[in-house]
Amino acid sequence: MDRSRTAPPGPLAGVRVLDLTAMVMGPYCTQIMADMGADVIKVEPPAGDTTRHISIGPEPGMSGVFVNVNRGKRSAVLDLRTAAGADALRALLRRSDVLIHSMRARAVAALGFAYRDVAAVNPAIVYTNCYGYGRRGPAAGRAAYDDTIQAECGLPHVQERLTGEAGYVGTIMADKVAGLTALYATLMALFHRERTGEGQEVEVAMFETMASFMLVEHAGGALFDPPLAPAGYPRALAPNRRPYRTRDGHVSALVYNDKQWAAFVGAVRPPWAGEHLATLEQRARQIDAVYALLGTTFLERTTAEWLELLGALDIPAAPVRTLDELFDDPHLAATGFFETVDTPNGPVRFPGPPAWFSRTPGRVAGPAPRLGAHTAEVLDELGTPAEKGPRPWTSP
Incomplete structure (x- = not known):
């Protein structure tokens, strides 16, 4: 079933997002925005997003993970270390609603695109930072990946209590939960702007997100002062809780x-x-x-x-199903969950948006872009020759 080509615009139609994120946390957030109708411009460095190369794909630079979390976006290659690249991004900022990035605070500031710099160009923009650790704590600026955040938030400890050996869960949970958090935080800021006209800065840190996520049920008696019991939800920690x-x-x-x-x-x-x-x-x-x-x-x-x-x-x-069996699940088939999209590498069957809207349904926004596929198109939309300036990209 290919609903994606005929569905009406989603609830984010008309919203433009500049996506300066890489890996999974940020791209997962903006992938959902693209499926819900936003125009997401993925701004990549000349080397591209590392995720282009981390799993199998039909051609180099188009891994399955990348293709899934970057579907429906436009890729523009800008070298922000050059004056031309930075000027092009500033021109795009003037016409955008959201900027979301996953660089560490020091790195984005060195490029000249900290919040204060961006707000000077577009005061109404919603500016979302995706970090490993929040800037107000001593861990600010530390490198972070899903594995290290799982460890920080107690997931391997929980696994040890269940199995006798510390281990990660079998999915990149921290990346995806933080990506969903970045999504709802960004949309809340957009909702505030719709009511007031005010843009603002948003920060979503993986560690704080996962600490909050884990303590929903596991805080238990440790919530109280003094604590009534050690942290931990007994049912979830029961060794015999298994299929x-x-x-x-x-x-x-x-x-x-x-x-x-x-x-x-x-x-x-x-x-x-x-x-x-x-x-x-x-x-x-x-x-x-x-x-x-x-x-x-x-x-x-x-x-x-x-x-x-x-x-x-x-x-x-x-x-108890296998992952492969999901693709043939009769319930998912009946709901039209999978959407087939034609791509330059042939049909791709994507898992579609899990949320349903009666008036503004989302849909798989389209194929993932090859590196820099839309650079010229995006810059041509800026309008005047002065805004365009020299072409600030390196051809892939």
Whole structure:
């Protein structure tokens, strides 16, 4: 299904974004903005975004990760270390609503594009910084990647408590959560500007974002003064919290609230059930033991049998799928989640926007750009020859 070519403009139609980000955090944020109708101009140095080369792709510089998080953007190569490149960016700033970058504070200031410099050119702009660590703390300016931020925010520690060995989770969670945070923070600032006309500076730091994310449930009793318990959400930290092994595979199920528990016990009649486990409060106090008991029971039937029974009882349950199986999932197919876009390298099946709008639906904005594919086009839009100046790019 190719909805992307016929869908009406998304809710960000008319918004122009200058994207000076690289890797995943910033590009994921601006990819969503492009899917929602924004004109996103990806300003790249002559060497391009490093992410162009970090996974397999149909041609050099077009890796799968890059293609996915930079779809629908226009690539303009500007060497901001040159006067011509800096002047071209300033001309673009005058016509833009958002500038978002992922350079460290010292580096962006050295180029002459700190917030005060940009606001002098366009006071109404929303200027979003994407950093590893916030500027007000002693870690400001430190280099950061997803792995190091996972470590800082406690994820490997949580994994150690579960498995006995520290480890990262199997996705670049810090990059993506911080990218979503940068998205909502930027849109909040745009909403404020729509009401007041005021631009402003926004800062989103990966460490602070992930600390907030992890402490949603794990703060627990440590929130209080004095602390009532060490930080940590017992259910999430229970070693036996895992997909249940069945007679022929695995199934994920959560027999959680009292209604679900009573239905399960009534239908299955496990010998270990009793009044000591009748309420959620009782089960929560011994949650790991509860998971272990359930694990013995799930061994008694096949995955299909459990899915049929749990579905009839309205208890959340799902098969354990592979990543490849997502591309053939019948629910995702029925909702039109994947969108096929024609690209110079052939059709690409993108995962589409997960949010739905009745009047301004988003869509996959188009293919990812080759390096510098739109440099001339973007500069020609500046209008006057004086604004254009010398061509400040290096041809890829």
